[in-house]
Amino acid sequence: MPIYEYQCEKCRKEFEYLVIGGSEPDTCPHCRGKRVSRLMSACGFLSKGSGGETTRASAGTSACGSCSAASCGSCGH
Numbered sequence: 001m002p003i004y005e006y007q008c009e010k011c012r013k014e015f016e017y018l019v020i021g022g023s024e025p026d027t028c029p030h031c032r033g034k035r036v037s038r039l040m041s042a043c044g045f046l047s048k049g050s051g052g053e054t055t056r057a058s059a060g061t062s063a064c065g066s067c068s069a070a071s072c073g074s075c076g077h
């Protein structure tokens, strides 16, 4: 099952959400704001690159640090 990262447009906090049956979060878990936007998955970004090492370095490792633990299995990485 895909886990997507979202960011609240109100408090700017990022959170992960397990999407089940295509339902997406409509409220921020931190401030309950109604405006959340999906972020580009770090793993999805990585799988497009040809050179893993270089792409990982340019994409930044902080986002994929949590991703590799939680959701890299589901994105085939």
Ligand SMILES: [Zn+2]
Pocket: 008, 009, 010, 011, 012, 013, 028, 029, 030, 031, 032, 033
């Ligand atoms: Zn919020």
